[in-house]
Amino acid sequence: MDISTYLATANYANEALSQLSDKETKHKKEFGYDKYHGRFSKAAVSRLSGLSRAIVDKSMIEMEAQGYTFSKKQSGSVEQYDLTIEEVIDIYAHRNEPKLRETFSEAVVLFFANLKGGVSKSVTTSNVAHALRTHPMLLKQDLRILVIDLDPQASATVMLNHLYSIGSVECSSAQAMLQNVSREELLEDYIIESKVNNVFVMPASIEDGFIASDWEQLCEDHLPNQNSNMVLKQNVIDKIKSDFDFILIDSGPHLDAFLKNSLVASDILATPLPPMQLDLHSTLRYTGRLPHILADLIESGVTNIPQHHFAFMTKLSKSNQDTEALSIAKSVFRHEIIDTHIPNSLAFQRCAETFDTVISVNPKEYDGDIKSLNNAKSAIEEFALSVFQHIQYLRAV
Structure with a gap:
């Protein structure tokens, strides 16, 4: 019994799989899609559970005074906070919120x-x-x-x-x-x-x-x-x-x-x-x-x-x-x-x-x-x- 036909098809399948995977991987890396995109504005954070605008302002001021650096983005001529979920979690941690x-x-x-x-x-x-x-x-x-x-x-x-x-x-x-x-x-x-x-x-x-x-x-x-x-x-x-x-x-x-x-x-x-x-x-x-x-x-x-x-x-x-x-x-x-x-x-x-x-x-x-x-x-x-x-x-x- 001869399995050469199956071997040839298997090789082609593996090559096609590699090409598809490499194409998607390169695309994600080129355009920055390989990182999680979710971000929060300062106003959005203030609407989260257990927080308010006053609490967020106070916490971020205290954290920055201690050397913490929050992510920001340029919006026209103005620089705005652009917080990752990890930074939001750090605000909660600063507030000693139980996990x-x-x-x-x-x-x-x-x-x-x-x-x-x-x-x-x-x-x-x-x-x-x-x-x-x-x-x-x-x-x-x-x-x-x-x-x-x-x-x-x-x-x-x-x-x-x-x-x-x-x-x-x-x-x-x-x-x-x-x-x-x-x-x-x-x-x-x-x-x-x-x-x-x-x-x-x-x-x-x-x-x-x-x-x-x-x-x-x-x-x-x-x-x-x-x-x-x-x-x-x-x-x-x-x-x-x-x-x-x-x-x-x-x-x-x-x-x-x-x-x-x-x-x-x-x-x-x-x-x-x-x-x-x-x-x-x-x-x-x-x-x-x-x-x-x-x-x-x-x-x-x-x-x-x-x-x-x-x-x-x-x-x-x-x-x-x-x-x-x-x-x-x-x-x-x-x-x-x-x-x-x-x-x-x-x-x-x-x-x-x-x-x-x-x-x-x-x-x-x-x-x-x-x-x-x-x-x-x-x-x-x-x-x-x-x-x-x-x-x-x-x-x-």
Whole structure:
């Protein structure tokens, strides 16, 4: 049997992939789109939670007297403040505003899971990660976010860091699990920053799919005394839980070793609910199987499963069919469904095509309707704030 034709096509595919990736990377660097664009005027900062014009004026005067330098831009003949989110966070810190980490010393681990593909798991995970960090109402929390990508398609990885748009990654999440390295090595070698400061990703690689398929044997060879379903929790998350405020997990739509490890490592399980009948049907089947999946994990000897669960609608429109799907979802999940949803917007797909989220993309770079982008950005910010508030409620009860 001859595989030469496949080899030739594979080579052409890899070359095309490299060209597409290099083109996008060069474009971002040339026009300055490789940095997060979000800025605040002094007036905008004064409207944020817990601040006022008098408070901001006083704080900035005091900070500048101590040698702090705020960013500015030229507007005609006048120089105006043009503050980054980090500078806004520093104003809050100067005011001694308490941060989330002062109440909770360890991250909450949130897993967006569904056995149905194409329901916006990766899009949700990536966009929520950026929105939690940049939401104006949450800036005072100075949140540190980590996304652990365990989907070999690596969609979340690509959206969070465009430099990883070509699939092979040596220091991937799967390798971190198997290698059982130290906390210091995890932070230095396996975790990379995204376009938005303080949002990080532990990347996935296409080769991770082979690791998942041979997981039991690999664990027997490299981790002989460890429960194969607890590797992510014990070898990765437990070591770095104090370094982040939120850890979000994204895995593929398969009941494989990665999904099982993600369940066991999570504090909270989140289920995206698509309204299309076939997708919703598959999601409800998955939800119906969850107790059996968790029971099997407990029987295997794991010592942790998610203690909380919530659901939310994705790809939702105002059609009668989607309204009916929402009604069904509310009847199934009752108090466990979040009121806010992720709309069916082309903006999410367009941003992913340029290796971005609707939060990180520079509007000047966006090739589409700006109103659609702004609506998608507002929706994901509202959703992220709802998730934050819901998790705070769950932690308090």
